[in-house]
Amino acid sequence: MEKGIFVTGSGTGVGKTVIAGAIAAAIKAHGLDVGVMKPVASGAKEIDGKLVSEDAVYLKKIIESDDDDDLVAPVRLKPPIAPTMAASTTGVSIDIGKVWKAYKELTNRHDFVVVEGIGGLMVPIDDTLFVADMAREMDLPLVIVSSDYLGTINHTLLTVEYARSRNLRIKGIVINMLKSSDGFVREIEKYSSVPILWTIPYIENICVEKCAHGDIVEYFCGGINISKIMRKEG
Numbered sequence: 001m002e003k004g005i006f007v008t009g010s011g012t013g014v015g016k017t018v019i020a021g022a023i024a025a026a027i028k029a030h031g032l033d034v035g036v037m038k039p040v041a042s043g044a045k046e047i048d049g050k051l052v053s054e055d056a057v058y059l060k061k062i063i064e065s066d067d068d069d070d071l072v073a074p075v076r077l078k079p080p081i082a083p084t085m086a087a088s089t090t091g092v093s094i095d096i097g098k099v100w101k102a103y104k105e106l107t108n109r110h111d112f113v114v115v116e117g118i119g120g121l122m123v124p125i126d127d128t129l130f131v132a133d134m135a136r137e138m139d140l141p142l143v144i145v146s147s148d149y150l151g152t153i154n155h156t157l158l159t160v161e162y163a164r165s166r167n168l169r170i171k172g173i174v175i176n177m178l179k180s181s182d183g184f185v186r187e188i189e190k191y192s193s194v195p196i197l198w199t200i201p202y203i204e205n206i207c208v209e210k211c212a213h214g215d216i217v218e219y220f221c222g223g224i225n226i227s228k229i230m231r232k233e234g
């Protein structure tokens with residue numbers, strides 16, 4: 001079995017948190033002890049003098065995790081911009097050692113860890129590391145989340161090509177918030193030769209900011225074959 005999965009996306013706002021949360025909850029429903037992680041979170045909100053990551057709060061809540069925030073989101077930055085810029089704007093440096101340490105602890109604690117990436121694969125984390133390098137260092141296969149917007153074919157194919165060039169394993173692509181026509185999904189599948197794991201419709205009452213997950217867990221547990229991403233092939 002895989003030790004976890006790294007959920008990346010064709011870009012920001014495509015539904016990485018929503019899909020990562022649903023995957024984690026579905027794996028938990030399978031009887032496994034699951035952990036979640038958002039290694040670097042920008043746009044953190046200051047609450048009672050502490051920086052809080054909305055993505056981490058959502059991910060923790062959906063699986064009822066009681067792991068400490070410093071493990072789930074070890075690096076939290078306030079400005080809602082790319083991590084390197086958020087760090088330089090606030091005069092802090094990103095301590096990547098914290099990320100590796102927290103990840104190690106989470107993999108020791110849990111059977112399976114679902115890690116949500118930051119933006120897309122080529123987001124810089126510091127002068128030496130892109131998000132893709134983080135997935136490699138963690139030795140996790142990718143799930144690529146993409147959604148229904150003009151430009152998604154290009155962004156998704158570029159993500160697949162870059163992942164391949166970095167020798168990252170790709171479990172498959174999830175098309176999120178599918179509207180009516182799925183013609184573009186077939187194009188992505190045809191030109192990437194990567195399996196489309198699932199297409200997920202727009203589901204009412206999902207809001208990461210309000211920590212509301214609607215009935216996406218029921219949706220995933222009902223008709224989704226999660227073992228595809230848990231199984232280690234080859």
Ligand SMILES: Nc1ncnc2c1ncn2[C@@H]1O[C@H](COP(=O)(O)OP(=O)(O)OP(=O)(O)O)[C@@H](O)[C@H]1O
Pocket residue numbers: 009011012013014015016017018019055118119176177200201202203204206207208209
């Ligand atoms: N299937 C869905 N149905 C309804 N709303 C959704 C769905 N997926 C995502 N959303 C909404 O779309 C918005 C973006 O989703 P999400 O926060 O998961 O994206 P993200 O890729 O994690 O973004 P970021 O790059 O900021 O981490 C959120 O407000 C979320 O509630």
Ligand SMILES: [Mg+2]
Pocket residue numbers: 016017018055116
């Ligand atoms: Mg997110």
